[in-house]
Amino acid sequence: MDAQCLLNQLVAEGYPATFSMDEFSRINSYAGKLRYADAHLTKLASGSGRTVYQIDNEKVLKIAKNGKGVAQNQIEAEPFLQKYDLTARVFESDSRGLYLEMELAKKVGRKRFEQLTGVTIEDLADYLRYENQRHQVRACAFCVNHSPEFIAKMSNNEFVGSLSSLNADYDFKTGDEGRLSTWGEVLRDGQPTIVLVDFGLTTSVYDQFYHVELK
Template sequence: MNAAIDLPSIIDHLSNGAYPLLGSGSGRRVYDLGDGSALKVARNAKGYAQNQVESIISEMDDSDLFAKVLFVSPDNRYLVMEKADPVSDFSVIRNYFHVNTNRELFQLANFQYIPHKYNLLAVDLCRPANWGLIQSRPVIIDYGFTRRIRRKYYSIFNL
């Protein structure tokens, strides 16, 4: 992680509108850097926390199930990750792993540990928007939404 990334140049290009917007959520915006990577920019405390979680999981995990984080700024505002092509239907993921249901998918040996080890929500991992394809291989591209993040930033009791 923290490959040779010229963050000041990226920020300059970003402020000039040079990068196409790939998507946005309640905490982050995601841009195509045009070099096979994507930039996730935190918009608020939720986004900073999600960037931090993704950088930690990427560093800890040695599987090929997660798109790898290439760089994260010291303040967690900016995160650069491998860019993946979008997945529009979750059946693409199930078909790749030769299963018929989401339950079967998370019973596979290489999936069983994910929700527990990283405190991720299995239901969130079944959303096509959280997956992408890198060289036709499915990878999880949005994995910053843990139980802790949900409790701290998204719970109706924290309003």
């Protein structure tokens, strides 16, 4: 590797020189941390609980902007979830859930999603709804009746099978898994692979932060 190449690699990896992790971690408010990140990193996207910034070509920084974000960062940082092929890798995490560093994943379009998984995002969303309904005790007036062929096709798909086990193991709320923005593409052992980039919403986090009781 020549000197320029080495320099490029050094520049391409890790936080930009103007970003100080020491300074960032000492900031004691959601808004303050977000302001600091806004000034030193490139913002990629924002959800209901986290804002996501690019660190370098391989990593993002997910910063909590409220209690919802803290709770989801804490779930995503659980070491056991790192044993699943379907989750994005988490490299570092704050013990209080205020931020974490995650593998940068490429956005996927509808076509790419189907290429990588063997199912369309719409069919996945439909199947996840069917799985939720199946576990409901009461009969549901609005439930869709899926054909046995559809159910067989989906449940025999390897990706869908792995996702269903992960969902059952962690009691995940699956609504967002039927949206492309919840997924990303990474390389695993050199192979393009689809992974979840948003996997912090367990039923207990949902009940605590998102569920609104109707009066």
